[in-house]
Amino acid sequence: MIGIWLLLLLLSIYQAGLTEYFLTNPERYQLGAYTWEEESFRRMRLGEGILSLSDLDCEAVAALMVEHNYDLRRLTWEEYQQWPGIKRALMAGKPAEYQKLTQAYRMIFQDIACFPIPISGNPEKSWENGASASAPFPVYEDSFLEPRTYRGDRCHEGCDILGTERPRGFYPVLSMTGGQVEQVGWLELGGWRIGIRAPSGAYFYYGHLYQYAQEWQVWEQVYPGALLGYMGDSGYGVKENTVGNFPVHLHLGIYLPTDHYDELSVNPYWVLKYSERFLRKADY
Ligand SMILES: [Zn+2]
Structure with missing residues (x-):
């Protein structure tokens, strides 16, 4: 009996540790329930490179943001071209989360058709x-x-x-x-x-x-x-x-x-x- 309690106690400590691990290692858990809504996502660091492209592809942005800790300000052209492979990996591992993140970028960008001051x-x-x-x-x-x-x-x-x-x-x-x-x-x-x-x-x-x-x-x-x-x-x-x-x-x-x-x-x-x-x- 005591053995079972001990086992449960050890399990709960292990779980608490895992949660802590996920929260303090966002690069291991980029698309978790909360992490993409945190400050790094909210800062929207797109950078001049991505913005110099004629079209902003929200699928590419989502994949690259995850890969580069939500900061694309120093993204190179070679790194940009990696996005289809990154997307494939995300779709294999966390498809729902990846699609949610893509949707968030679409929400922000796809309706924009005007700079607010003419x-x-x-x-x-x-x-x-x-x-x-x-x-x-x-x-x-x-x-x-x-x-x-x-x-x-x-x-x-x-x-x-x-x-x-x-x-x-x-x-x-x-x-x-x-x-x-x-x-x-x-x-x-x-x-x-x-x-x-x-x-x-x-x-x-x-x-x-x-x-x-x-x-x-x-x-x-x-x-x-x-x-x-x-x-x-x-x-x-x-x-x-x-x-x-x-x-x-x-x-x-x-x-x-x-x-x-x-x-x-x-x-x-x-x-x-x-x-x-x-x-x-x-x-x-
Ligand atoms: Zn203000």
């Missing part, structure tokens, strides 16, 4: 033509999960596009995808914000707007490139129309529904880099 159609202002000083190219950098301090310590779950030296209301903000308006109105942190649910399931959140282009209704349909509103500096206040607490910019957030999270935020920085291929022109 080029000015006015040739004198256009930053396309030598980035004239009158309307410089909006800038953005990777600030995902950097600390922010308004209303307690938290992390930046998005990417900021700055309209340099321009008053609020100058830059148009376009919908990167088609989809439906899911949330609209004032938020203490986000100011005047609008959230679009794209057809494949990702949620695109545009914050700190100066004003909306029209009175958006929840569940209203938008098309890719639809004028949502104008870049501003609203937010950081309970009171509606609080402005001026930070420089004018667009805050972009991208969220995914997954098995364990209703809204898992992912880094929009490399997604924005990808969407630069869909830059549009607008009169402003």
